[in-house]
Structure formats: C-alpha cells, structure tokens
Amino acid sequence: MADAPLIAARGISKQFAGVEVLSDVDLDLMAGEIHALLGENGAGKSTFAKILAGVHRPTRGTLALNGQPVEVNNPTTAQRLGITLIHQEPISFPDMSVAENLVLGRTDSALLGRVPWAEMEQGAKDLMTQLGVRIDVTKPMRGLSIADQQMVEIARALASDSRLIIMDEPTAPLTPKEVDTLFKIARRLRDEGRTIIFISHRLEEVQALCDRATIFRDGALVDTVDVVDVTDEDIIKLMIGRPLRELIHKTGSEIGEVALEVSGLSQPGMFKNISFSVRKGEIVGLAGLVGAGRTDVARAIFGVAPAQSGTINVNGAPVTIAEPSDAIDLGLAFVPEDRAVAGIFKTLSVEHNITATVPGKIAPRGFISRGIEKALTAQSVKQLRIRLASVRQPIGELSGGNQQKAILARWLHTDPQILILDEPTRGIDIGVKAEFYDMIGKLAADGRAILLISSELPELLALCDRILVMAEGELTADLLRADATQETIMHAAVPKTGNHAQESAA
Amino acid sequence: MTMQTETAKPTRDSADARPMWQVVLVRPEVMTFALLVGAFIIASNLSPFFSDAQFILESSTYYVEYSIIALVLTLVIISGEIDLSPAAMMALSACVFAALYQAGLPIGLAMIASLATGVLMGLFNGILVVVFKLPSIIVTIGTLTLYRGLAQVLAGDRSIGKFPQWFNGIDYRLILDVPVPVIVFVIISVALAAILGTTVIGRQIYQVGTSEIASIHAGIRVRRIKLGLFVAMGVASSIGGLLTASRLASVRYDMATGGELQMVLMVMLGGTYIFGGRGSILGTFLASWLLVIIATGMTVANIAITAQLIVMGALLIISIIATNAIYARTQR
Structure with missing residues (x-):
C-alpha cells in the first residue's frame, strides 16, 4: 500500500430535508485495497459511497484525491477523476449492444462525428479479455444475466481507467459461481493498484474478499478494522451496538394436520411437478437460487398466476384458486418478495x-x-x-x-391459516429481522402453517422444521431440520443440467 | 403477542408527519378553486352578466353533458386507465336512440336501447383492456373512431329530429330555478363523491390506480373494478347523448365531436393525476364550473374561437404541471 491515501475524506456530513443521515465521517482509502463498508440499512454507508461517486453532494466536509482537494459535484466529474459506482442492478440501455453501452457517457467525439464501430468493438473485446470473461460484445444488453451486466459495468470502469471502483451490494443477485468470478476480478483489480469499495450485507463475503472494513451506525463511522483481526461476531456487535441475540426459533410448536398440499403443480417454462405439503404449526422452508422458480410456485398457489396443471388441497379438500381473492377466502396469505411493487x-x-x-x-x-x-x-x-x-x-x-x-x-x-412468506426479511435491518423471526415462530406456535421462501440459509436453518429445495423449476430435496446443513441445501440447489437424479417423493 | 423489545434503534424509521395545514391546503383542488375564483373576478369585470347566477347556470347547460361524463372519467383515470371514446359513445348511443324512435319504437324503449348501447360499448372497451390486456389509451382511440363510424353508418349525413315536444329542451326545464341537467350533474357529483370517499369500491379504485400489482396481491378484484368503470363510462356517455339530443332537439353523427378532450381537460384541471391513484370528484366538479366561466367569459369578451383553443390548451398544460408539482411536494 502506498503511504498517502488515494482518497481522504474529512468531516463528511449530509443532510436530507433537515435530517442528518451522515455526520462527520473521516476515512482514508488506500490505493490497492478492497475496503468494505458495513452497517444496517440507513446507517449511512450507501450515502457515503454516493457522495464519493458524485451522486450526492456533502452538506459539509472535504475530499482529497492523492492529497489534492477535489470537489465531486456530479457523476461526470467523478468519472473524470477516476471514480466509478457500479449499481446493483446495472443501469444500461437494454436494446443497445454491450460495446455501445461500454462507450456511453464518453464525450471525446464530436456530436455528429462518425461512430468508429470497428474500433469500438475491438476495444470492447479487449476489455472482456482483460477481465477474463466471455461476453459477446455485439449482443444487446437485454439478453445478459445480471452478473454479466455487472461485468460490463466493471469493464466500463476499466475503460475509463477508474482508480476507485465502488460496488454497492454487487453479489445480492448473483449465484455462488458468479460471485467467485466477481471476487477473482476484484482481487486482480486490487493487485493492479486500484481501490475497491465493497458494500455488502454478507459478512462471509467480507471475510473472504476484503482487506479492511469500515462500520457505520446511525450515520456515523463507528470503526475501521483490519478484516483479519476480527470475527463476524465482532463486526455484528459494531453494526448493531449490542451482541446479537440467538435468533433460533426455539418454541417447538405442535405439528398437526396437513393444511396445504400441492401435487404435480406444473407451469411450462417455470416449474414442473411440484409436490409437497405443509402441516399446521409447521414452518417449511423453500430454498433455492434466484430463478429456481420458488416465487413462481408461490404465485401459482396464491392464484396470482395459476399453474397450468396440478392440484391444491387445503385442509384435505381439493380447491380451485383462480385468483388471489379465492386464496384469501380459503385462509391463505402471501407476503410477496418484491415489497415495493407487489x-x-x-x-x-x-x-x-x-x-x-x-x-x-x-x-x-x-x-x-x-x-x-x-x-x-x-x-x-x-x-x-x-x-x-x-x-x-x-x-x-x-x-x-x-x-x-x-x-x-x-x-x-x-x-390466515396458511402463510406464504417470500423473502420476508430481505433488505431489513438486523434488529428488525430478529423481531420478524420471533413473529414467524409465534405464528407457527399458534397452529398456522408457514411456507417460508428465503435465500438466506442461516435464516432457514434457524426457523424451519423442514426445508424444501428447488433447482431449475424442480423440487430437488426435502430435508428435515436435523439433516439440513448449508452444504446439503446448496448441493441440492445448484443446477445439475441434464441430470435430475435426486427427485424426492414428497 | 409480545415482541422483543430492546431495539434501542435510531430514529429514522419514518419521515416526520406533515403538518395539518399542509395536508389541507397543499392539494390540487385548492389550485382549481383559486383559478375558479380568479376566473370569476376577471369575467365579472368583462361583463356584468357574470354577477347573475342565472346567466352562469344557463351557460353551463352547454357543457354540463361533458361535465357529467367527466365525473365518471375521473374514476377511470384514478384507477390508472383512460377512456377517450365517450364523445363517440354519446354520438352512437344518441343515433341508436333517434334511429329506433324514427323507426317507430316508443320513445321510452328507444331511450332504454340507447342506454343498453352505452353498456355494450363500455363493455367492449373494458373487455379489450381487461381481458386482452391492451393499453386503454390505444383501445379507446380505436373505439372512438369505430363508434363514430358506426354512428355515421346508422344516421348518415342527416339530422334526425322530430322528437315529441316533451322530450326537447330539457335545458330550459327548471327545478327551483336550476336547469334539470345541472341538477343531474350535482346529484351524480354527490353520489360519486360518496362512493369514492366512503365505500370500499372507492377505496379500491385508488388502490388499483396506485399499484395494480399490489392490488392483485391484496386480493382486490382488479378486473371487475375496471370493467365496471368502463361500463359506467358507456352509461354516462349514453345519458350525456340523450341530454344533448334533448337540448338540440336533433341528433347527428357528429354530435360532441372533440368532446373527449374537454372532458379530459376538466379532469386534469381538477387535479386528478394522469398516472392514476390520486384525484377527486370535488376537483372535477370545480373544474367544470371553471371551464364554464372561462369559455363563456371569452365568448362574452369577443375572443375568437381559435384564440379560445389556445387558452384551453395552455390551461391543460398548466394544470398538469401544477398537479405534478403538488404531488411531488406532498408525497416523496
């Protein structure tokens, strides 16, 4: 690491409508480090990152780049200074090609100048090679996975020779394999002397990737630590200001009759032959990677998008659920995944x-x-x-x-007698999460049947009596809590294309 | 249920509540009301007629058919849809009425047939939007042309008239010095305001307009509500067509040509949000009177029809800008 910091932030404060969301943050970012920003939602980490990237202007405070004071008034200035923010869900022009997206926002040609298509394409290809990813740069962005879209954003950062790359929760939508690729590239960029800010909720990723971590709480910087020196437990304590309670749902509620039973539920292109049951008082988890079809199954059961074939029984009697109001009349409830929209x-x-x-x-x-x-x-x-x-x-x-x-x-x-909860704690502070776990446990103890869809394995392992796993639209495992570990779940969740060996009879 | 307590959590769980005076005063209907007062003062200076309530009521009968339909259109727009076919529906249902009456059907039955035509036209719009999931703006631009075309086929190029004497001139019939169409307008305003403000259907119209997806997930029967609203548009248009037939004592296929834009203008001027979820009957009610005063005032002041269009267009744009600004300010 160089002696002088790449970026020195002093007394950075930010107010929104009179509310101070960030107060007096002093932070040095070194060249060639991966620096995690941690904290609950609303703790100020994203606001700080956005100030660095010129999205927000600080109310008070100064920034220095390589010892020179700078003002980052807007994203264009940030770009020129070599600071790039990579969004979680990349913002791009879906109908333009990858290569075209890569040169967006560059203003080095005349307004009516000729577009150098061939050079542009070659440059884009070189960047992809440099990153070690295989993306066809002539294809439109629309067809790319989110992981690949992120790669394009990173490539864009490289194209403008960014020295500071800010990744805001980049791994949330990615599969484990894609996360691996991302980490490899992040390490390579660090070794080239670039600085990376990594914002994430997943502590294991911070441990695996980052050199230093800065923890925010209530808009203030709590501490900056060397990651090797601390445990997850220490970090959580810094984040929430108190030791985390045991989150395990202990009340072994009494498990009764079958409340919800689905058999042979199929929807072409989404899921097929889904059969399982949930009993009264039971919490059944539904694990799987993003895109495995879990939400589609939930939507089908609740009648938002009914399945093409298959049957649903509620309390032992076959039922027809053509729209959500039917489901509600039968005592079902559905907390959807996408809170902001649905x-x-x-x-x-x-x-x-x-x-x-x-x-x-x-x-x-x-x-x-x-x-x-x-x-x-x-x-x-x-x-x-x-x-x-x-x-x-x-x-x-x-x-x-x-x-x-x-x-x-x-x-x-x-x-409701049957609750389907789809990622109920996504994007929620740790403190409030604990309240939700408690509530879910109590709902089950009251004799309600609960189907809990979650991508957080510790959450499933802590709460569920049984865990179902889906991969590529099919049910691949039905595990009792005693048999379920992160490994067994991931094993069943990772797609094995062309080899659907482990179908379980539910 | 008891929850874990010691979440000595920081404050920012929500923004502060807005003070009451803002809730009451910073809303689009206040803008409409201010414009109404302003227009009234200017118009009174242009012509002494405007201090005479009777003059205003008489003038309003030229617009009140549109105003009645605009009330229902308000609900449609709050629900997140739009209907641009009402003027054409007025024409077709009135032509059906006139043609059947001329063919010898008793006038009562002809009126019922006209209302039934309204139901069918609204149903057709609604089915295209709800079942075939087509955007209502395109659907109703299509049907506005279709219905107008059918009216022309039915009535040809002539006026159909010779209705019985009692049917004609409803705008001259007064109850307590108020023309009957205006009374109809007031009654429908009160009824729809009550439905929108105090019933579950009204509440759900706002919810559907705010987020259709969230409504579906909450078990609200979105399709039924939208279909009902499109049918209500058909019925209101048919009523508007019959009132117009009575006022003019004749029916032509080009009745109310361009009227849909006046109706949209009334709804927008009343502060209803073009993207749905927000708006009120009170706003449309006030905007209807605003339009009456502006249009009559300009005529009294001898402003040419072409210049009147410029004023109307400018008003529409100003009202949309103001409405957007107010909603952006009050709801972050």
Missing part, C-alpha cells in the same frame, strides 16, 4: 395499506367506518411495533422493515 401502495397511507385485505371488516354496512379502521390500524401498530410518525402518512415514508411489518399486519387481519 406489496405496498406507496403513496397511500399506512392505514389504507393495512386494511386493504379486509374490506368487509372496515365497511360492515358497505360504508367504511373510520372508527373500525382506526382501531384495526392501532392494534397492528401496537402488536407489531410499527414505528411511524402517523398512520395517515404515506407508507413510502417508512423504513423497509416497518413497511414489511405493515404488509404482515395486513395479512394478520385476515386471520
């Missing part, structure tokens, strides 16, 4: 969001009773500890965890 009504009040599933309750005689609606909402706010300024404020103003609590509250009002 869960909340962003601009409507918390109150209207919470009572959306129970029109009959709030309007017993056809007209909505403000009194009943208020009472139902107050009950939810108290029961689930939803933190808000007012139940009449738009739900979009709440934090992710509190939005998710409101969505769960919406379903608890229907008194």
Whole structure:
C-alpha cells in the first residue's frame, strides 16, 4: 500500500430535508485495497459511497484525491477523476449492444462525428479479455444475466481507467459461481493498484474478499478494522451496538394436520411437478437460487398466476384458486418478495395499506367506518411495533422493515391459516429481522402453517422444521431440520443440467 | 403477542408527519378553486352578466353533458386507465336512440336501447383492456373512431329530429330555478363523491390506480373494478347523448365531436393525476364550473374561437404541471 491515501475524506456530513443521515465521517482509502463498508440499512454507508461517486453532494466536509482537494459535484466529474459506482442492478440501455453501452457517457467525439464501430468493438473485446470473461460484445444488453451486466459495468470502469471502483451490494443477485468470478476480478483489480469499495450485507463475503472494513451506525463511522483481526461476531456487535441475540426459533410448536398440499403443480417454462405439503404449526422452508422458480410456485398457489396443471388441497379438500381473492377466502396469505411493487401502495397511507385485505371488516354496512379502521390500524401498530410518525402518512415514508411489518399486519387481519412468506426479511435491518423471526415462530406456535421462501440459509436453518429445495423449476430435496446443513441445501440447489437424479417423493 | 423489545434503534424509521395545514391546503383542488375564483373576478369585470347566477347556470347547460361524463372519467383515470371514446359513445348511443324512435319504437324503449348501447360499448372497451390486456389509451382511440363510424353508418349525413315536444329542451326545464341537467350533474357529483370517499369500491379504485400489482396481491378484484368503470363510462356517455339530443332537439353523427378532450381537460384541471391513484370528484366538479366561466367569459369578451383553443390548451398544460408539482411536494 502506498503511504498517502488515494482518497481522504474529512468531516463528511449530509443532510436530507433537515435530517442528518451522515455526520462527520473521516476515512482514508488506500490505493490497492478492497475496503468494505458495513452497517444496517440507513446507517449511512450507501450515502457515503454516493457522495464519493458524485451522486450526492456533502452538506459539509472535504475530499482529497492523492492529497489534492477535489470537489465531486456530479457523476461526470467523478468519472473524470477516476471514480466509478457500479449499481446493483446495472443501469444500461437494454436494446443497445454491450460495446455501445461500454462507450456511453464518453464525450471525446464530436456530436455528429462518425461512430468508429470497428474500433469500438475491438476495444470492447479487449476489455472482456482483460477481465477474463466471455461476453459477446455485439449482443444487446437485454439478453445478459445480471452478473454479466455487472461485468460490463466493471469493464466500463476499466475503460475509463477508474482508480476507485465502488460496488454497492454487487453479489445480492448473483449465484455462488458468479460471485467467485466477481471476487477473482476484484482481487486482480486490487493487485493492479486500484481501490475497491465493497458494500455488502454478507459478512462471509467480507471475510473472504476484503482487506479492511469500515462500520457505520446511525450515520456515523463507528470503526475501521483490519478484516483479519476480527470475527463476524465482532463486526455484528459494531453494526448493531449490542451482541446479537440467538435468533433460533426455539418454541417447538405442535405439528398437526396437513393444511396445504400441492401435487404435480406444473407451469411450462417455470416449474414442473411440484409436490409437497405443509402441516399446521409447521414452518417449511423453500430454498433455492434466484430463478429456481420458488416465487413462481408461490404465485401459482396464491392464484396470482395459476399453474397450468396440478392440484391444491387445503385442509384435505381439493380447491380451485383462480385468483388471489379465492386464496384469501380459503385462509391463505402471501407476503410477496418484491415489497415495493407487489406489496405496498406507496403513496397511500399506512392505514389504507393495512386494511386493504379486509374490506368487509372496515365497511360492515358497505360504508367504511373510520372508527373500525382506526382501531384495526392501532392494534397492528401496537402488536407489531410499527414505528411511524402517523398512520395517515404515506407508507413510502417508512423504513423497509416497518413497511414489511405493515404488509404482515395486513395479512394478520385476515386471520390466515396458511402463510406464504417470500423473502420476508430481505433488505431489513438486523434488529428488525430478529423481531420478524420471533413473529414467524409465534405464528407457527399458534397452529398456522408457514411456507417460508428465503435465500438466506442461516435464516432457514434457524426457523424451519423442514426445508424444501428447488433447482431449475424442480423440487430437488426435502430435508428435515436435523439433516439440513448449508452444504446439503446448496448441493441440492445448484443446477445439475441434464441430470435430475435426486427427485424426492414428497 | 409480545415482541422483543430492546431495539434501542435510531430514529429514522419514518419521515416526520406533515403538518395539518399542509395536508389541507397543499392539494390540487385548492389550485382549481383559486383559478375558479380568479376566473370569476376577471369575467365579472368583462361583463356584468357574470354577477347573475342565472346567466352562469344557463351557460353551463352547454357543457354540463361533458361535465357529467367527466365525473365518471375521473374514476377511470384514478384507477390508472383512460377512456377517450365517450364523445363517440354519446354520438352512437344518441343515433341508436333517434334511429329506433324514427323507426317507430316508443320513445321510452328507444331511450332504454340507447342506454343498453352505452353498456355494450363500455363493455367492449373494458373487455379489450381487461381481458386482452391492451393499453386503454390505444383501445379507446380505436373505439372512438369505430363508434363514430358506426354512428355515421346508422344516421348518415342527416339530422334526425322530430322528437315529441316533451322530450326537447330539457335545458330550459327548471327545478327551483336550476336547469334539470345541472341538477343531474350535482346529484351524480354527490353520489360519486360518496362512493369514492366512503365505500370500499372507492377505496379500491385508488388502490388499483396506485399499484395494480399490489392490488392483485391484496386480493382486490382488479378486473371487475375496471370493467365496471368502463361500463359506467358507456352509461354516462349514453345519458350525456340523450341530454344533448334533448337540448338540440336533433341528433347527428357528429354530435360532441372533440368532446373527449374537454372532458379530459376538466379532469386534469381538477387535479386528478394522469398516472392514476390520486384525484377527486370535488376537483372535477370545480373544474367544470371553471371551464364554464372561462369559455363563456371569452365568448362574452369577443375572443375568437381559435384564440379560445389556445387558452384551453395552455390551461391543460398548466394544470398538469401544477398537479405534478403538488404531488411531488406532498408525497416523496
């Protein structure tokens, strides 16, 4: 490492609408290091990264690049200074080719100048070779996987010879193999003397990849540590300011009759021959990689996109679920994965969001009773500890965890007997996660059947009585909790194309 | 249920609630109301007629058919769709009425047939949007041409008239000094405002317009609501067509040509959000009167029809900008 830092941030503070989200951050980033930024959602790590990349301007504080004070007023300036932010879901022009996307934003040619197609393509190919990835640069971006789109963004950073590359949760949408490739490339870039900021929630990745880590909490920098010197436990303690409680769901709830049974559920191109059952009081996990078809199965059961063939039994009787209202009438509830799109009504009040599933309750005689609606909402706010300024404020103003609590509250009002929870804790602070685990455990203890879809294996292992695994649209394992480990689950989750040996009879 | 407590968590779990005065005052209907007052003051200076309520009520009968349909259109736009075919639906349902009456059908039955035509036309729009999942703007641009074409086939190039005396001139019939069409408008305004503000259907119209996907996931019967709204458009258009037939004492295929744009203008001026999820009947109600005063005022002030179009167009753009700005400010 060089002696002088590549970037020296001093007293960086940022206010949004009078709220200080970042206060007095001093941080030195060295050339040739991979530096993790850690912290709960809203702790300030992303805001800090965006200030470096010129997306936000600091309210106070200074930045120096190689000892020279600089002002990074916008992303273009950042680019010129050699700072690139790589988005989690890359922003690109899906109908343009990879090569065209690579030269976007470069302003070194005249407005009406000739486009040097051949050179452009050759340059793009060289970059891909340099990265050691095989991507056809003449193909449109649309067809690429998210991993490959990220590679294109990294290639773009290289093309503009960036010295600081900021990766904001790059691994969230990737498969383990793609993560490996990304790490290899990140290490290579570091060895070339570039600096990488790596933002992630996954501590094991930080341990595997990063040299140093800086932990944020409540908008302040808590500590910067050498990764080799600390354990995950230490980092969590710094992140949440207290030791993490045991998250394991201990209440061994009583397991009763079969509540939900699906058999032979198939939807061409999405999933086939899915059969399993969930009993009352049981928490059944559904593991698998992104794209394995887990969400499609959940949507089919709930009637959002019914399956083409197969049967569903509820409490032993065959049922037809053509649309979600049928499912609700049968006592099902579904907390969808994509909260922002399929869960909340962003601009409507918390109150209207919470009572959306129970029109009959709030309007017993056809007209909505403000009194009943208020009472139902107050009950939810108290029961689930939803933190808000007012139940009449738009739900979009709440934090992710509190939005998710409101969505769960919406379903608890229907008194569901079967709950399908799709990634219920994604993007939620660790503290609130613990509350969710507790709630899920209690719901099962009340005798409700729960199907829990999650990509976080520790979460599944902590909560579930049984874990199903899907790969490429098929069920590949049905493991009892005692038999389930991260290894057995991953083994069943990784696609083995052309070899569907381990089909389990559920 | 008791939850784990000691989440001595930092504050920013939500933004602060907006103060009450902002909730009440910073909303698009206030803009509409201010424009209405402004227009009234200017118009009163142009002509002393405007201090006479009777004059305003009489003038309003030229627009009130559009206003009635604009009320229903408000619901459609809040639900996230649009219907550009109502003027054509007015023409076709009125032509059906006139042609059947002329063919010897009793006038009552001809009116029922006209309403049924409205239901069918609305149903057709609705099915194309809901079942075939086509964008409503394209569907209704298509059917506006289709319905107008059918009206022309049915009525040809002539006026159909000679209705019984009692049918004609509904705009001159007064109840408590108020023309009947205006009374119809007020009653429908109150009814729709009540539905939108106090019933589950009203609530769900907002929810569907805010997020169709979230609505589906919450078990709201989105297709049924949208289909119902398109049918309601057909019925309202048919009522509008009959009122127009009565006012003009005749029917031609080109009745209300271009009227759909006036209706959209009323809804937009009333602060309803073009992308759905937000808006109110009160806004459209106020905007209807605003339009009456502006249009009549310009006529009284001898402003040429061509210049009037410029004012209307400018108003539409200003209202959309203002509405967007207000929503952007109040809902982050």
